[in-house]
Amino acid sequence: MNTIQILWIDDEIDLLKPHILFLEQRHYKVTTCTSGSEALDILEEVNFDIVFLDENMPGLSGLETLNEIKEKRDTLPVVMITKSEEEYIMEEAIGNKIADYLIKPVNPNQILLSLKKNLDHSRLISEKTTSNYQQEFRKIAMDLSMVNTFEEWATLYQKLIYWEIQLEDIEDIGMFEILESQKIEANAQFGKFIDKNYESWFEANAEAPVMSHTLFKDKIAPELSKEQPTLLVIIDNLRFDQWKVFEPIINNYYKKESETPFYSILPTATQYARNAIFSGLMPSDMEKLFPQYWKNDTDEGGKNLYEAEFLESQLKRLGLRHLTYEYHKITNLKTGKKLVENFNTLKNNDLTVVVYNFVDMLSHSKTEMEVVKELASNDKAYRSLALSWFKNSPLLEMIHQAQLLGFKLIITTDHGTINVKNPSKVVGDRDTSLNLRYKTGRSLTYETKDVLVAKDPKKIHLPSINMSSSYIFAKGDLFFAYPNNYNHYVSYYRNSYQHGGVSLEEMIIPFVVFNPK
Structure with a gap:
């Protein structure tokens, strides 16, 4: 294992001799200097792993030295050490992407903790994650043999997703393979559960989960009011794991009030599940009550062309005709940008519905385009590609604008994908x-x-x-x-x-x- 190389810059470096001895006893190699200009010369010669930088020095100040270091080696972690607790210094340092900020007098254990946090962070997290999953593995295996309700299945699936995302960045391939085998086993058991129970969910007074056709009545309608506008975003074909990697981005603008898994109806296909959300009806009822809107699989033409009409009929049926609403379907970048440009005009609506169609297009293009097959070769890559789109999409701009205008935000989907x-x-x-x-x-x-x-x-x-x-x-x-x-x-x-x-x-x-x- 290579020795960790530390550069410590402080005009009173002699006073730090005990700290340096403490680190050297733990096999760190510490190079010292007393000024920013000397440090910049040394950095030209040696490839350090981390820098400890005193903020208050004669000549080049700590902040000036930090700027110079970041220009030369922008990925080199720099830990700022200062006597001052003035806010502007902290803000300047943090703005320049320091790795840590320590207030003098520092003790050796603080220094050691900062080193562990910045240099051993990935390894420590990897080891801890693997250890935690090993403990959880037996519990998941036990749950799999006992899970017997739709609520328990939703909880178990969320647990599997949690561990999948936790394990995706660690080096232990074996752990990931164990998780993959648990997912396969879970789906085998889930298939038996649905086979046994799905039909009974439609019986009168049955214990049933919230499903596509009851989602609006049970979950969306209670959130709507004339006091606060609501933005309802339905991202076509959004899996739960993709949602979980989107969530931290949205947390920059919004505070989560509730998260409730629900069940897509069968078939888990857009023409069935999304029409069911908008109409509040199952497909056979849509066919009977709205033959002008419903199309079967073998019929010619688009199968989701009447979502706005279905929504209007459901709002009337639920006694919500007094709400003002608009429906928008986004199927390309141009229409997404146009809606962003005009978003301010939506603030007077009680409900704005946006169906966003990118993730579905991504899954279909993976089948048809070699480049997307390469980019989304597995679930981890597919999540990453969807996240990259979301971070740079008009949808995120809409969400930010909605936050500024005080909108409540609801995010959901019609079905997932496998x-x-x-x-x-x-x-x-x-x-x-x-x-x-x-x-x-x-x-x-x-x-x-x-x-x-x-x-x-x-x-x-x-x-x-x-x-x-x-x-x-x-x-x-x-x-x-x-x-x-x-x-x-x-x-x-x-x-x-x-x-x-x-x-x-x-x-x-x-x-x-x-x-x-």
Whole structure:
């Protein structure tokens, strides 16, 4: 292991001899000097790991030296040490990205702690994270064998996501593989749970989670008022893990009031789940009550063209027709920027709904574009790519403007998505739907163990394309493939992001309410 090299700059360096001996006994190599100009010369010759810098020195001051160091070596950690507690000095130093700020007199343990924090930070966090997950692993395994309610599944899934994000930056590949195996096992058990319980959620007075068609009535409507405008953002195809990496960015502007996971209906596909959010109805009821708006899988034309009309009818039904509202769908950068430019005009609405379509486009382009396949090769990379988009998107600008105008903010989605790994053979006629995670049609032939089957779609409130239509939903990370041209089809779609089926990633999704800071 290489010796850590420290440069300590202080015009009274002789008084710090005990501190330096303390560090040298712990195998740190300490180089000393008494002025900023001398330090800058030494930095030209030696590649130090960290600098301790006295703020109050004759000649070049500590802050001036700091500026010079950062110009030469902007990634070199600098710890400022000062007698002064004046706020402007702290602000200047922090603004110049110091690694730490210590007030004299410092004791050796403070110095050691600062070194650990700045140089051993990643290793210590990695070791602690691995140790904590090892302890948690057994508990998760036990929970997996006992979990039996929709609330427990939501909690367990959030726990798995927490550890996935915690473990993603550490070097221990073995730990990550253990977590991946737990996720696969969790999805296998979750598939059995949904198979057993999903139909019963639609029975009268059933114990059921908040779902797509009840979300507006149960969760959104109670938040709406004429006293405070609300911005409702529905990010198409947003997974819970992606939401968790977006959250710290939003926390700069908003304070979280509540976070409630809810369940997407099946199929976990936009035309079903998002229409259900806006209409407050299940698909079979939409087909019956709004035949002019509803389209089945095999019908020509866009399947989500009437969300504003569905929203209007639901607001009337819920007795909220007195609220003023606008609906906007953003499908490209140009329309996003235009809405940002005109955002000030929305402040008089009680409710502004924005459907943002980027994450869905990202998942589909991963299938079709080699460059996106490279950039989003796994869940960690897919999260990172989505986060990079969000940080630089018109959506974040809208959220900032909403905060400045005092809007309440609600963020949610219609369904998630899963990285599909394994094919499952299916045979259907030419009227069978094309989605890779669910199929509807007549005379479907399939691997029974791989699917949740709805032989009578009416029982789960889905429309039938014809009298003998059924639905099948892929479980876990499976995707449907036809026997003809099988190998080409499988290699093309394997490791792509798909939705429509039964998995934790697709079904358990975020609903979050914020108030402006």
